[in-house]
Amino acid sequence: MIHKLKKFSKKMGHGLKQEYKETKDIPKHLKNKEYKKAVEQVGDIGKMAFLSGLWIIPGGGVLSSMLLKFFKKLRPSAFCEKEKD
16 A cells, blocks of 8 residues: 555656646747736636635535625636726
């Protein structure tokens, strides 16, 4: 059991290092505008992950609704109301 856990930990560590290297290389390949868009997209994914996790816990639906009402910046861009011209 412990051997399997050590093997799994090493595999996860190696995978995380690889992902870190790949993520670190991204800005070299993107232009400034593309980089800003990518950062915004990653932020939106983080917001969705947070809200999804919150939704799972008992009472999380009510809590997430209240948070979104009072903290507009928690909304991913897909759920933001577009400003009128």
